[in-house]
Amino acid sequence: MSLRATQRTADASNGYQPGASAVDALTLHAREAREVLWVMLDGRTRTRAQLTTETGLARSTIGAQLDALLESQLLSPVGEAASTGGRPPVQFRFNPDARVVLAADLGASHATLALTDLAGRAMGTVHEPINIADGPEQVLDWVLEQGQHLIDDSGRRADLVGVGIGVPGPVEHSAGRPVRPPIMPGWDGFDIPAYVQRGLSVPVLVDNDVNLMALGEHILVHRKVEHLLFIKVATGIGCGIITGGQLHRGAKGAAGDLGHVFTPSGEGVLCRCGNTGCLEAVASGPAIAARLREKGLDAHTSLDIFKLIEGGNMLAAAELREAGRMIGDTLAACVSLLNPSIIVLGGVLSRAGDHLLAGVRERVYTRSLPLATGDLQILPAGTGRNAAVAGAAVMMTQHVLAVTR
């Protein structure tokens, strides 16, 4: 609590009233110039004439939209294009450096905080062990304190457009409140945006970490893909869903709850949710570790399994592959239902050789119909450990630039 008090004093003393209204103005600009902004977000350079062709809008409309985007610095004029004669036409490019975002990935036992540009690229990063079970005030005070340092170091306080936060549990996204999160004692229903806004008066958005991993992986690695599933396999098993290029959260923000789908392999096995037969009860890190202990190995966490496999232990590798098969059985149903073009595997267990990937592929390609698997790729995460923090930044950018609902 003391930090917040200090924070408010500091804000008052330097006269900083950071900018909800500045952010609102930016959002309005972006919305009024949506057709041009939407096209330019791919990062390629274009001339006025190319924009007219691509959007189908009148030249006067293009002109007005370009003016708004240049004024807000979201576009920059660059270089010169080849011309058919006369004065070479000006080219434009999206300028992700125009503003900055504070992005946080809060895990059960560690956190990453980064100041990023509008494309989710980090300009400064802090990794630190935390304990999410310390509760929201202590953890968010850490976010505010470290965030202030990152912002001060960058000298870009006036350019901050928002804070994106990922947490390891279900979240009512529209309100920014965790909903009965199993591993986050003290966080149930806590108003995260209100608390963070006492220290940083900019928009604050919150989502669960798997949704943000899907968003980060989609924007940074598979931007052109319309339909993608991101599967995180660690202490829990969750899924982030991109449909039609947008994150799918579902009616109550509960979409992607793959860990508690019934799997025949888990028949009769009790899950921590109180049900039996959940995928998580037989294919998560703790479930694999329990089987390894029965075989005399010293394993308790996903990280223990990772280290055993890195050290060449074939029993651990075989158990991980078998877990991959169980996950693959459930993913086969997801493929039939959603017909994604890419499934990405992330989380610490996806980085222990290719064993998880091999098990998943074996079952998905066997089980799903040819039309759905013909062009389906199943890949490890390209963003590695930074997917969630990149996704938190992208979530905020999409909100501020009004490119999502």
Place this chain on the structure above:
Amino acid sequence: MSLRATQRTADASNGYQPGASAVDALTLHAREAREVLWVMLDGRTRTRAQLTTETGLARSTIGAQLDALLESQLLSPVGEAASTGGRPPVQFRFNPDARVVLAADLGASHATLALTDLAGRAMGTVHEPINIADGPEQVLDWVLEQGQHLIDDSGRRADLVGVGIGVPGPVEHSAGRPVRPPIMPGWDGFDIPAYVQRGLSVPVLVDNDVNLMALGEHILVHRKVEHLLFIKVATGIGCGIITGGQLHRGAKGAAGDLGHVFTPSGEGVLCRCGNTGCLEAVASGPAIAARLREKGLDAHTSLDIFKLIEGGNMLAAAELREAGRMIGDTLAACVSLLNPSIIVLGGVLSRAGDHLLAGVRERVYTRSLPLATGDLQILPAGTGRNAAVAGAAVMMTQHVLAVTR
């Protein structure tokens, strides 16, 4: 083939070159006025001032968009609003009667063809037995012939903006071609739009019937719902998915293939797809009928089961409820994955009492997590037998009015 020849002659003789360019102009108007059109599509009346408040756009922009929509007749001025004094402000309303759509629902053994307004409401309808296995030319010639009658009778040939067609099999939506449809011999890869456009030179869109049922049910009954699943249970079992208010077709148009998801109840049972354990192999109309025959009842089709249950046969009712439980087991996984707010049951078996519904509810509410089922409704289809033809019309309207991608 003779019909087509006649058709072309008739077109040439009356000088009718129906209107791709007129449709293009309408689409451009709609796109340039998208913010106002989007708000008005709910059918409520609004004044200029209300539109300014709701869209956040400048008054001049609202004016320009209103002009475009009034000129194209998509909006009409209506009545008078209560005013704070002076001249009462004009109100506007979306005018679904401005244009017409030809919508076809082609089933295995019957077809429905309707001329509808832009809201999918039928102004004239033809029901007729067909045999989809007669192949595309014979069936589509019937569509063209009957379609011409409907259009001629209405006197609205110049207002036709497109043809929407539903077929009982997988479709590559962007190309309008069926993809290896199991019950449509001769249709694989057939270019339906090109064939239909020889008789009616307007845009033609094709999708599978379950997707169109989901679209029709969504627009006509649950317009405000963002996330909806429509389950058809008949000869096959399929699912149409609405996410974020839009139809989700997946990467190859194969989304919603619920019938071939593995279900433990089907372990070892051979499916017509060549795999074993598919939901369709144990819970579809033919599977239920086979079990009823083993019990000495005369049942071969979904309609036979429907009639037995309507006649009070409790063996048939019990088998249908058991099929509902199997479908419910698979739907529980869909609920965990997608977190819809409504599941709608359609198809002939959903109309045989509440037995299917009861079985589905029993398993979904038992199995899925509280956050996902707390506000979940499971309902019979409100559109009854007309869902697909309404959806075909809505698909065309959304395309022409540029309100979907």
